[in-house]
Amino acid sequence: MDFINSIPTHMDFEGQSRAEKYSRVIITLFGAVGVIWGYIIQQFSQTVYILAAGFLLAAILTIPPWPIYRRRPLQWQKVRSGDSGEPSKKKKK
Numbered sequence: 001m002d003f004i005n006s007i008p009t010h011m012d013f014e015g016q017s018r019a020e021k022y023s024r025v026i027i028t029l030f031g032a033v034g035v036i037w038g039y040i041i042q043q044f045s046q047t048v049y050i051l052a053a054g055f056l057l058a059a060i061l062t063i064p065p066w067p068i069y070r071r072r073p074l075q076w077q078k079v080r081s082g083d084s085g086e087p088s089k090k091k092k093k
Helices: 002-006 013-041 044-062
Strands: none
Touching (some): 013 044
């Protein structure tokens, strides 16, 4: 169970931005190539296959939290002693 808990499952904000940019570029490039190739050979199915391959590649490269997306983690403040983290409950009159 410790091995599963040790697997990082987060990205920092810059990593999320980078992953989104990469996925958009990959899918756009594969879509453009797919449309051009499908038009040349007159087969729309080839366009769909090439776009699906681009989507799969983008998913493999951008969905897992690879180390390239975890370079700048946020520095959180330390918990103050006596602070439970819950908002104070005040009675309304």
